[in-house]
Amino acid sequence: MEFMRPTTLAEALAMKAATPEAVPIAGGTDVMVEINFDKRRPGALLDLSSVAELSAWDLRDDGTRIGAALPYARVIAEVGERAPGLAAAARTVGSPQIRNRGSVGGNLGSASPAGDAHPPLLADGSTVEIASVRGTRTVPAREFFTGPKKSVLEPDELVTAVLVPAPRGPQQFAKVGTRNAMVIAVCSFAVALDTEALTVGTGIGSAGPTPLRAVEAERFAAGLDWDADLPESAARRFGDLVAQAARPIDDVRGTAAYRRHALGVLARRTLTWAWAEYRRSGCA
Amino acid sequence: MRVRVEVNGEQRVADDVWEGESLLYVLRERLGLPGSKNACEQGECGSCTVYLDDVAVCACLVAAGQAEGRRVRTIEGDGLEEVQQAFLETGAVQCGFCTPGLIVAAHDLLRRDPAPADPDIREALAGNLCRCTGYEKIMDAVRLAASRAKGRAACD
Numbered sequence: 001m002e003f004m005r006p007t008t009l010a011e012a013l014a015m016k017a018a019t020p021e022a023v024p025i026a027g028g029t030d031v032m033v034e035i036n037f038d039k040r041r042p043g044a045l046l047d048l049s050s051v052a053e054l055s056a057w058d059l060r061d062d063g064t065r066i067g068a069a070l071p072y073a074r075v076i077a078e079v080g081e082r083a084p085g086l087a088a089a090a091r092t093v094g095s096p097q098i099r100n101r102g103s104v105g106g107n108l109g110s111a112s113p114a115g116d117a118h119p120p121l122l123a124d125g126s127t128v129e130i131a132s133v134r135g136t137r138t139v140p141a142r143e144f145f146t147g148p149k150k151s152v153l154e155p156d157e158l159v160t161a162v163l164v165p166a167p168r169g170p171q172q173f174a175k176v177g178t179r180n181a182m183v184i185a186v187c188s189f190a191v192a193l194d195t196e197a198l199t200v201g202t203g204i205g206s207a208g209p210t211p212l213r214a215v216e217a218e219r220f221a222a223g224l225d226w227d228a229d230l231p232e233s234a235a236r237r238f239g240d241l242v243a244q245a246a247r248p249i250d251d252v253r254g255t256a257a258y259r260r261h262a263l264g265v266l267a268r269r270t271l272t273w274a275w276a277e278y279r280r281s282g283c284a
Numbered sequence: 285m286r287v288r289v290e291v292n293g294e295q296r297v298a299d300d301v302w303e304g305e306s307l308l309y310v311l312r313e314r315l316g317l318p319g320s321k322n323a324c325e326q327g328e329c330g331s332c333t334v335y336l337d338d339v340a341v342c343a344c345l346v347a348a349g350q351a352e353g354r355r356v357r358t359i360e361g362d363g364l365e366e367v368q369q370a371f372l373e374t375g376a377v378q379c380g381f382c383t384p385g386l387i388v389a390a391h392d393l394l395r396r397d398p399a400p401a402d403p404d405i406r407e408a409l410a411g412n413l414c415r416c417t418g419y420e421k422i423m424d425a426v427r428l429a430a431s432r433a434k435g436r437a438a439c440d
């Protein structure tokens with residue numbers, strides 16, 4: 001096995017182009033488990049942890065650019081207010097030790113349908129920045145995932161950042177698991193209110209082959225009366241539409257029927273919380 | 285490959301390290317520091333918790349090469365004695381397998397939050413499993429360490 005330690009992004013991209021089969025490693029919280037258990041024996045590891053550009057974040061006109069390898073703990077502490085949905089999801093990841101290492105770029109790299117970073121990135125319309133020696137491109141998070149553990153990433157590409165738009169309203173994330181910490185989601189849901197466009201973004205986790213949007217639920221929510229409190233019937237209808245958008249399967253963590261039911265509950269609650277926050281803040 | 289890493293204040297060199305090896309393996313099997321425990325190798329139990337450049341991490345999930353040129357502090361290092369003492373006095377150590385990782389995790393909590401509420405202690409230790417104590421004595425240990433640090437601050 002080869003161990004490659006680039007210290008600049010240009011170097012990392014050149015190495016990835018020369019050795020496309022090299023497996024990137026950021027926090028290692030997915031990669032090392034696979035290696036320790038002999039599930040993966042890559043010919044080469046490409047260590048991203050010394051590439052300063054990937055562990056930084058900066059402000060843009062339209063939002064925040066979060067480096068792919070920035071650990072969750074720093075996402076929470078440093079950009080929590082600029083990316084509230086993502087930070088809420090990050091708080092539920094693993095344990096302090098896992099949040100000190102694990103990164104959004106690694107979550108995207110694994111592209112697990114259960115990845116907790118994904119629903120908020122879908123809900124708030126974030127984009128994924130991808131680079132290779134051929135250049136840089138951006139892909140909406142909503143189009144990043146192509147199947148279970150599959151994404152649009154080409155073998156010579158790295159995720160360099162996510163671009164999270166400046167929040168234009170309350171955002172919420174909720175997750176069902178067997179305990180309050182250290183759980184892979186049975187299902188999860190993120191909602192983001194855009195109180196300027198008067199739209200609602202959604203993201204469903206762990207209830208389909210990829211993270212999903214609930215398009216019908218979004219359409220329904222956009223038609224709500226934004227000058228009034230949220231009627232309970234509307235919250236319920238929103239929950240039903242989210243449940244219908246899911247494409248869950250039975251597995252060790254839960255049955256499809258349970259997931260669908262739980263998602264409806266999560267969606268109803270998170271929209272209710274977000275709407276109450278919106279009404280309280282008086283930004284109508 | 286060769287890995288150079290500062291461990292507990294000392295420059296150390298490990299040779300013939302396999303590229304897929306973990307920092308935990310290097311510490312235990314190559315550098316003679318068996319304090320950090322190996323239980324699950326998948327980040328679930330926290331018994332391998334060490335400081336890497338002052339950040340508490342699971343050493344089993346750090347690739348050895350990622351520690352190159354960095355600083356590691358293990359249970360064998362300095363500065364953890366007070367938390368260690370509190371664990372001893374409260375009976376928070378039974379078989380002791382979880383203890384080294386818990387002490388680092390508890391130490392990490394107390395330097396961020398010298399007077400943690402119980403839910404904060406539970407949250408901070410959520411990544412450390414103990415199969416013996418039932419956790420209550422561990423809660424006592426962290427509370428004791430916190431109260432001593434507070435008492436000392438008041439006398440200063």
Ligand SMILES: Cc1cc2nc3c(=O)[nH]c(=O)nc-3n(C[C@H](O)[C@H](O)[C@H](O)COP(=O)(O)OP(=O)(O)OC[C@H]3O[C@@H](n4cnc5c(N)ncnc54)[C@H](O)[C@@H]3O)c2cc1C
Pocket residue numbers: 023024025026027028029030031032033048068069092093094095098101102103104105106107108109110114115116117157158159160182183184185326327328
């Ligand atoms: C105990 C434990 C608990 C966990 N709990 C959760 C949880 O609650 N929620 C959750 O979502 N996940 C959880 N995980 C999984 C894991 O922590 C996350 O997926 C995390 O985001 C991975 O980030 P990383 O930096 O550690 O990735 P790594 O392990 O370094 O990499 C993961 C994958 O992404 C690729 N990759 C990494 N960076 C890039 C990049 N910049 N460009 C392209 N590819 C890249 C790697 O090659 C690899 O395939 C848990 C893991 C453990 C061990």
Ligand code: FES
Pocket residue numbers: 321322323324325326327328329330331332333342343344345
């Ligand atoms: S051995 Fe590292 S977390 Fe269990």
Ligand code: FES
Pocket residue numbers: 376377378379380381382383413414415416417
């Ligand atoms: S004392 Fe035995 S595992 Fe904790």
